[in-house]
Amino acid sequence: MVDKDMALTFSVRNNRGVYALLLGSGVSKAAEIPTGWGVVEDLIEKVAEIEGVEPGDPFEWYEDEYGHPARYDELIEALADTKPERRVLLERYFEPTDEERENEVKTPTDAHKSIAWLMKKGYIRVVLTTNFDNLLESALRDIGVEPTVISTMEAADGAEPLAHVGPVVLKIHGDYKETNLRNTTEELSSYDEPMQELIDEVLNDYGLIICGWSGDTDQALRESILSSKDRRYSTYWTHRSEVSNLAEEIIEHRKGFRLEIEGASQFFSDLKENVRALEKAEDGAPLTREVIRERTKQYLPRNDRRIDLSELMKEETERVYGEVFDYSTLPLNEDVNDENVEQRVETYEQQVEKLVIATSISAYWENEVENPVSRDVLRSVSRLCSPPRPSRYNDAYDHLKKYPATRVFYGTGIAAVEAQNWGLVERLVNTEVQFSRIGRPASLELHPTTVCAHLGHGIRLNSSLLKKRLAENLREPLQDVIPDERRYKDAFSTFEFASDLLYVKENGDMMGSLPDAPRAVYDEGQFEQMTERYESGGGLQTLLDENLGEDVVPDLIEKFRNESTWFR
Template identity: 35%
Template sequence: MSESVTEQDLGVEPHLTAAFALTSNPAAYALLIGAGVSVSSGLPSAWGVQEALIERLAAALGEEPDDAFAWYSEKFGKPSTYGDLLSSLASTQSERQALLRGFFEPTIEERDAGLKQPSPAHRAIARLVENGLVKVILTLNFDRLIEAALRDEGVEPTIVASPGDIEGLAPIHTLQCVVIHLHGDYLNPTAMLNTAEELDTYRPEIDGLLDRVLRDYGLICAGWSAAWDPALRDAVSRNSTRFYATYWVEPFAMGEFAEQVRAQRQAVVARTTADAFFGALADACQAIRDTAKRHPLTATVAAASAKRALAGAQVAVPLHDVVHAEFERLRTCEVLTTTVFDMVGVEAEHARRRAVLNAAMEVPLTLVATCAYWGNSSVDKWWFDEIGRFSVQPLVSGSTALIHLRMFPATAILYAAGIASVAASRYDLTRRLLTIPTTVNRISGERVVIAQYLTPQLTLGLPRSHGEIHCLLRPTFEDLLGLGAAAYSAAFERFEYLRLVQSTFEVLKGLGREGEGAADDREIQAMRAQPTSGVTPPPSQDEITDLDAAASQRRTERSALVPRDMVHLFVTEPRLDTYRAVTAAELDAELIRDGDLHPLVEVGFCGGRSEIMRATMADVDVAVGRLAAARAWSLGNGFIPSEFYVDEIGT
């Protein structure tokens, strides 16, 4: 791909696409800002610093050239470079820091004139951080203007300006904002990277932190030429797997190195200045949120009120009335009432509708999760049937993606309730969620189980649809319900896995094959247990091998019946030939220990028999293992990871 992707290719301006990405996935994008972001503040670029230093050098030699760079080339027989010049004028990092200080700290006159102060881009970035949309900022600049802008917005950033700052650094996702000075800053002379030699490789600590950011976050680049920083280019190259898009703000033609990086990331290029882009981005994000958040009840208040009501405390309005009112309000959301599904620019419109719908669902999903976690079968009646009500596919023509998005609330409610039921060990509710709500498949006309039909992949239609639901529900479970990150992820993955297992069981049951795997396991176990003495001769090794092979063949056939949908499951490679979901291994160990007394079996999962449930899980594990292996191999870079989330590899 040699040509830049621009707003003309997408049919919508890049700052609008980025705004929907940020509001739909808060804190999922990191910023990479270079000198171009600080130039409008009156700070010189590396080129400007070079010019000023050459002029000072010429003056010291009693000369006053008209063209500083031409004079330097003629005087010293080679073109000037930023790194070479600094190395020549200041031999140590401390001397370079003292030499550069005057370029970054304003004089009284400069301060009065508004120079060397945060630029409009810095101010807009600070607004994004204050609103929770961005929390990771990679900067190549020695100045601390972004920190000043953040503090003006009431945000105290965590600053990483040297490898030593990384030791003891809390997990990035727990920080409100972290500013990472990849080249150090002028206040930390021992960590400043200026010369070509210093910029060729980063310290291992910096490389490791940078890898985490480039692997886990989307990227918005601005003011970076990519010409003078091989270490950063290398980091981008070795982290080519992307979960989110890349945006690149560049008002001029991109140089050779920048174009190489852009092409590798398939970055969307915004042909504008950093000030204009980030200002428009912050305004667009605020407009999207203002539109979506016109809501009388916040998720925090909804969760607190629901908890009080379920605990028997007096509340102003009965909880069932609140739940009913919030679902009625959701039904009036313009995404669910529109009749327009055929248009130009479907991708951007899908992102817009998704953002509006996610905001409209925030309170209803919070109420469902709280009721499912703290409630009982009587409380379940207040919301359970809403899954079916939101599952009706409109009889219209147009974009399939936009039509299916109309049914996304059904999927989201199912997941919110299912995860809560697993977290609270309300497994009877889990089973009912996976077997009872049904809808009509408009294509076949048949009535189908919603848990099997309206998967995230179908209704959300994104490469990482299951991961998107994980992100959407995370604040509700981690913060409002107080589960924390580990418990939430464990509950999500167990529900995700149980959905596959129960769906597979139902398919096998319809074919009369639900007990086939368990029968194979019993026969193999019985054959292996036959005594070596007695009237009947023991089975030969060939007989055992043939029986194993036949059972394995049938298992492979059954694994093809597992619903083929992307999953958000963390897998490891316990053996050299396959991957297995961690939650599957944990559940299998529980079933071996508890047998038919396991609570999932007692409430009727897989017909209420542990041996059938374990056999069905084995079929699912084959399908998940193959999917994970295919995703891992799709990286195509010679590195096969030993553990990862299935839907976060190869995208």
């Protein structure tokens, strides 16, 4: 399935500077910074203390006492006469004491530090926040970045277009140092025109990543989002629990994606590390399975990334080729015993897994995109079938070295069967490969029976067990294109059924007779299902009839039924 977290990573990485963050109080929660309401509640209690009252509900008491809801600015004025006094009063909520700093309280969290890194690298240029604290600014300054902070109407009025400014922190509800905070329902019902214009610029020109903001109380901001019309880039709404109906309305309006997270720090840390992983991958460092999976899916539908997709496949194929056919580390003349064979097979599986992911995704989606992906897939198979000739070898390992290509062959074929991409299956089974001087079809040369042909009777691994191993070990690499277990088994058995019959035909042509059929490994009842599928017409019947002859296929099926088929 498509991983939205990884999709976001690619969006941020490949669209540098076009995503803005919308951050709410949830981002600073881990730093133990109080919310605006928390500050107001504490200030009311101080006013009540001066009045000699112990209110049950501070907000209700204040409104009854003064005839209107508590306002942040009024409370500040009531408790501190001068600006220095107000600063001292408020610092205790937002600035750490020495002890708190030592305990990392009211200091930048991993979320703030990761956001700062993304901003320094230019991936994020604008942060729109409802928070009053300076944690993000501190995190930026800690890594040598001086942000442009806009928190007042005056600053907003004189601001340049956001695209022309460096990292911007747009504090739409004010900064505690300015004592201009918006917190009440009335205050949050509208913005001054200069600030509103900047908000609209963000909402119309940037994609949005929303974190720590519920959307429940900020009426003006919510209405601004719902009135924005330009959605060139995606919106991602992160949440820890169920989102509210108001949030659902915003997500629907922006055609957004929901991302369930454990917390802001982990989310932004993961985003940072994933972007860094892409940077390293694009600089030539080894690709992870997740990165090659998402890069393949990203390049597939875009004609302007056709060359990138081809290069990705080529580079990964060459990496596999260099590892598989490095005879200094994988000599072909060592002792043939169960331990050595098992170790060799496991090494091959690890070496080729990422290539299997790329080729299977390409095979599955080929009919949905314009890029000629089958060419690159078939080139990968052919390349792994043209190894350098070793000076010394034994036949067992000389044949076993075909196994990496067999895994690509099977992985690609299974994905193509699931997508009903029978044209690619046709080209795949008939592509000519050349392990020796004589070219032979992949259906013959890469069949498990050929791979295990010289292992000998004393070795535990044989063609039947290798088929079972393929069925088990290809499950995870193909999880993305075939998430359903039943469908995976069905696609595997269909491709196995076809390749077995084609193997018999090709091997028979070479031997001048119809040889013994290889053992086919199916779930109970699966063989009969494959037979019925063939008889019902469609892609499988067309493939077999055109390659074997419609008068031959029934005899081959009967041969399998009587001589070779056994069940898991």
